[in-house]
Each structure stands twice: as C-alpha cells, then as structure tokens.
C-alpha cells in the first residue's frame with residue numbers, strides 16, 4: 001500500500017473526525033425521531049383509550065323508596081324467592097315518583113328507566129333479611145343504560161325522537177328524576193363484581209379477569225418448568241449434533257406459528273382426545289402454554305448461553321458435577337433472563353384471543369368462573385365480544401376492559417421486575 | 428504430514444524450517460521423560476481441536492513430589508496439555524484426546540472413572556482468573572462444600588482461612604469476606620482462585636501461569652506456596668518466566684508447536700540445553 005508518511009496519524013485522524021461526528025449526529029437525530037414517534041403513538045393510543053373508557057368506571061344510580069309489601073312479594077303469606085314479583089315492587093316505587101305515566105305504553109317506557117338489576121337487588125336484600133317484609137326501604141339501584149347514557153351526555157337530544165334510544169317522554173322523566181335528586185353518579189362496582197351480561201349496566205369483567213387469571217396460572221405452571229427444563233437440557237446436556245440443530249430450528253419456527261393454529265391443536269388434542277372440558281381455563285391455559293413454551297425456551301437458552309464459560313470451567317475444575325455446575329452457577333446467573341422470557345411469554349398469552357376462539361372460550365358466560373374447569377372467557381375475548389355489541393354503553397365498556405387488561409399487564413410486569421431484582425441481588 | 432500442510436500454506440515457513448533442519452525427525456523428546464516415583468504418566472498423548480493437531484505424541488512422567496514447569500512459545504499447547512491431566516478438555520466439544528494418561532497407575536480416561544473424583548484430586552488454576560460471582564468466602568468454601576470436606580461451619584471457616592492465608596490473600600480480604608469475589612483486583616482474583624483450588628486439598632495442582640497478573644511480592648508468596656505444597660503434592664506449572672521456572676521447578680519441559688521437545692532437570696535445561704529449539708527459546712531467540 002502506498003503510504004504517505006509525510007501526513008502523521010494525528011492529521012489523518014483530525015481530518016476524519018468531522019465525518020465521524022456528523023455520522024454520530026445523524027444517527028442520534030434518527031434515534032431521537034424514532035423514539036419520539038413511538039412515544040407519540042403510545043400517547044395517542046392511551047389518550048383515546050382513556051378518553052373513551054373512563055366514563056365506564058362510573059354509573060348512574062337511582063334512589064328509590066321500595067316498599068317490601070307483603071301482598072306483592074308474599075301473596076300466600078309465604079315468601080317465594082323464585083317467583084315473587086320483585087320487578088313489580090321496583091316499578092311500583094318508580095311509579096310513585098313519576099305519577100304521570102298512565103297508559104300501558106308510557107308505563108312500559110318508564111319501566112325501561114330502571115335496570116333489571118334492581119329486581120335482583122331487592123331479591124337479595126330480602127333473602128338476606130326477611131324482616132324487611134312489610135317495611136319501606138330507601139335503596140340505591142342501577143339505572144338502565146339509557147339513563148346512564150343520557151346522564152353522561154352520550155345521547156344527542158337534538159336528534160329526532162326515532163333516532164334516539166331515549167324517547168322524549170323518557171328524557172322528560174330523567175330530567176324530572178334528576179331534579180328530585182333521585183339520580184346520582186357513582187363508582188361502577190358492577191363492572192368489577194359481575195360477569196358478562198346482556199344489559200350493559202350489569203355487565204362486568206370479573207368473569208373475564210378470573211378466566212384470564214386462571215389461564216395464566218395454568219400456563220405459567222406448565223410452560224415455565226417445562227420450558228426452562230427443556231432449555232437447560234438442550235444447552236447443557238444434549239449432545240450437539242444434527243438432531244439438536246433440527247430441534248433448535250423447529251423451536252424457533254414454533255415461536256412464529258400463528259396462534260390460531262395452537263387453538264386448533266388444543267381443540268383436537270386437549271378437548272376431543274383427552275377430554276378436558278371445553279371453554280375451561282384449564283384447556284385455555286394448556287393452549288396458551290403451547291404458545292409461550294417456545295418463547296420461554298428461546299429466552300432461557302439465550303440466558304444460559306450468556307453465562308460465561310469460565311464460570312462453568314471454574315466449577316468443573318473444582319470437581320463439581322454437571323448438575324452442580326448447572327444448579328449452583330448457571331441457573332442463578334441465568335434466572336433473571338429466564339424470568340424475563342417467562343414474562344414476555346405470559347404477556348403474550350394474556351393478550352391472545354385467536355386460539356381461545358377455537359376452544360369455545362368466546363361463549364357468552366354470565367357466571368364468574370370459580371375454578372379451573374368452569375366455563376370461562378378471557379379479557380381479550382371479552383373486549384372482542386363487547387366491541388361487537390351495538391350499544392353505546394358497551395363501547396365505553398370495551399375501552400374500560402382494555403384499560404383493565406393493560407393494568408393487569410402492568411401489575412404482572414411490575415411483579416416480574418421486582419422478582420427479577422430480588423433474584424439478581426441474591427449474591 | 429503436518430509439515431507438508433504448513434509448507435503448502437506458506438505462512439508457517441519459519442517453524443517448518445526449525446522442525447526439518449534441526450529437530451529430531453522421529454519426533455522423540457530429548458532429555459529424560461522418565462521420573463523417579465512417577466505419579467502422573469502420559470504416554471503418546473495427542474490432542475486435536477477439530478482438525479488442529481494441538482498436542483503431538485507427548486510422553487512425560489511427573490513425580491509424586493515434584494514441581495515441573497511447562498515452558499514454550501505462546502500457542503504451543505501448554506494449556507492444552509495441562510487441561511488433559513484433569514480432563515478439562517472433556518467440556519470442549521471439538522477436542523479429542525488420544526493416548527494414555529495415568530494418575531497413580533490409574534487410567535484417567537478409563538470409562539469407569541468419574542471426572543468429578545479426578546478433578547477433586549487434580550486441581551487446576553486457570554490462566555485467566557475466574558472467580559464465581561459469589562462472595563469471597565463462598566468462592567473458597569465452594570469446593571470443600573460440594574465434596575463434604577468440612578463437618579461443620581467452624582471447620583469450613585478454618586479451611587477458608589488457611590486457604591486464603593496460604594494463597595497470601597487473607598490479610599487483604601479478612602474484613603470483607605462477604606464482598607463479591609469479582610470486586611477484587613485482577614491479581615487478588617488470581618490468588619482467590621489459587622485459594623479456592625487448594626481448599627479442596629488436591630494431590631496434584633495444575634497451574635496455568637498463576638503469576639501472570641501478580642506483582643513481585645504476591646509472586647514471591649505464590650512461589651513460596653508452591654515450594655511448601657511440593658512437599659506433599661505434584662505441581663505442574665505453566666510459566667512464561669524463565670526465572671520463575673528456575674526458582675520453583677525441579678524439572679522443565681519445553682513445548683514447541685504441540686511437540687514436547689525437551690524435558691530435563693531444571694538446572695540442566697538452563698545451563699546445558701540439548702536441543703537447539705530449547706536453547707533458542709531460553710536464550711530469547713524464539714517466543
């Protein structure tokens with residue numbers, strides 16, 4: 001090479017410095033813009049979500065003076081919790097507040113102002129305390145979603161009557177009730193205590209949250225031990241040959257398989273062949289663990305690979321057995337990485353809906369699942385179900401469910417971070 | 428065969444000249460590979476890393492209470508040979524060892540021999556310090572603990588303290604035994620690794636340049652330790668320092684390009700080397 005010795009290293013470096021600085025600046029500007037775009041998208045996403053969803057956390061309640069009359073509830077002198085006309089009692093007290101509804105049509109419209117949940121509330125009250133019979137109690141019952149929507153300003157009063165869900169008469173009554181101080185906004189407890197419902201004001205996400213929780217428990221209980229054990233075996237014990245390469249390629253491919261395929265597999269194997277009850281968190285959890293296994297295996301293998309070989313040599317050189325090397329040195333160092341893998345896997349599992357559709361978890365389920373074999377649904381599926389409903393009240397609940405899903409995710413990730421910090425600080 | 432390959436590639440010309448012009452064509456080692464009271468004996472050992480023939484037909488005996496220094500230019504296979512003696516090469520997938528190595532008459536590559544037991548008897552200090560990311564105490568206590576050498580905590584404390592003392596580290600660390608071993612300086616880490624190895628009380632100690640990161644004072648301590656240990660143990664030490672080899676060893680083995688060129692008593696090697704390569708190396712013409 002033709003080297004010009006008259007120019008010293010110093011001059012050559014100095015000549016190139018500007019170019020280096022420029023490329024660094026360009027890169028930093030590019031990185032900054034990329035980050036800013038990411039944050040912008042995130043901000044827009046959260047803003048629209050919260051703007052749409054925050055109203056779902058409050059709900060309009062109606063205060064009624066309910067007369068637990070014996071003739072209405074226990075006509076034969078005997079209280080019959082199954083067949084007593086609880087709705088009638090509620091309607092009766094509403095009629096006292098709004099006496100101008102005389103004809104049948106008007107009454108029917110008026111009845112629609114109060115949620116059917118009110119009747120259940122009356123039933124529960126008397127079931128818990130029979131001495132209420134014959135007394136009059138002031139009760140706070142949920143208003144129908146129409147009232148709620150009017151109160152939240154989601155119904156445009158300027159529209160012609162036939163294009164509104166609330167009629168002119170209903171609007172007048174609502175104003176009247178509001179004036180009497182009978183309507184008030186309160187925290188929407190039903191959203192957190194109820195399962196799904198056809199009535200938006202009674203629909204809650206507890207069923208979906210519990211379903212998701214049970215599924216995640218199953219998924220982590222299956223995929224974490226299996227995934228880490230497989231990773232340890234593949235990295236530390238399995239001979240490195242064509243077979244292990246083949247397995248490696250397959251695991252990597254598995255991580256990219258569309259999740260719905262796992263749903264089909266779960267349907268064929270877990271439900272049809274093994275006979276696990278369909279729609280249950282148990283089968284959902286198994287399907288999700290199929291999904292998270294490759295993720296956990298790949299992350300765990302990377303974590304194990306990252307343990308410096310000199311540590312292994314040191315332990316082996318002292319006479320530690322293979323198992324001791326893994327247990328005493330490799331695992332403690334790899335555990336944080338493995339936990340990260342598990343959390344990435346679980347986050348993915350929590351957000352999955354497609355495979356759950358295949359195993360019947362998309363059904364309309366009112367009861368909150370009490371165990372791993374009860375029919376259940378999951379948060380993302382609940383989002384899908386509500387997003388599909390035409391009522392305006394379900395739209396805000398959809399956003400609320402997404403907010404809860406994100407909060408769930410946040411709690412899960414935070415737990416993982418804390419757990420990881422704990423493990424990392426171990427020595 | 429290897430020579431032909433080297434000639435063909437051209438870049439190893441210099442070495443090939445040595446081998447062809449001066450060396451013993453048969454590949455035999457000059458000097459005396461035998462030892463009185465042989466404890467370790469290697470016969471016709473060959474090591475291959477894939478296609479790389481790293482150790483070629485090495486035969487060597489090492490005595491029971493002997494310090495033998497392995498010297499030779501970088502990359503000549505000293506570490507590789509050392510690692511054969513406690514089967515550390517097992518964990519390198521590409522490495523293949525042939526020949527026969529016995530420890531006290533027992534074939535260490537025999538099928539029924541457990542490398543765990545072998546490594547408890549033949550300890551090793553690696554070329555690069557590699558303390559565990561655990562406390563100083565745990566580093567030293569680890570070996571005795573896994574082998575069940577201490578009956579209780581106070582015995583373990585005792586082992587840890589004497590090992591650190593012998594490695595010349597106790598004074599510096601006795602107030603910070605709970606700190607991570609990785610927080611020590613490079614030289615301190617090396618001494619920690621030595622302490623860790625002697626804590627197991629092995630019969631043979633393999634040392635791969637144990638003093639390369641140490642100052643003269645710590646080096647002197649380690650050399651004293653080697654002297655002391657050699658009363659009971661066989662010690663095989665790789666070193667790049669002729670002075671060190673002269674100070675601590677009874678015998679010296681000179682390696683060159685995977686071959687054991689010459690072995691003899693230390694005084695003879697340094698005063699009257701038989702082989703031209705050895706002479707060139709110790710007088711500073713190669714290396």
Ligand SMILES: Nc1ncnc2c1ncn2[C@@H]1O[C@H](COP(=O)(O)OP(=O)(O)OP(=O)(O)O)[C@@H](O)[C@H]1O
Pocket residue numbers: 476479481499500501502503504505506507508519521554
């Ligand atoms: N793990 C390995 N895989 C493949 N080849 C290796 C490996 N370790 C060593 N070698 C090769 O074996 C030969 C001998 O290496 P070795 O480490 O034994 O040399 P050395 O004499 O200890 O050198 P140094 O004095 O620099 O430590 C070298 O050519 C090296 O490239």
Ligand SMILES: [Mg+2]
Pocket residue numbers: 505506507554635
């Ligand atoms: Mg070496």
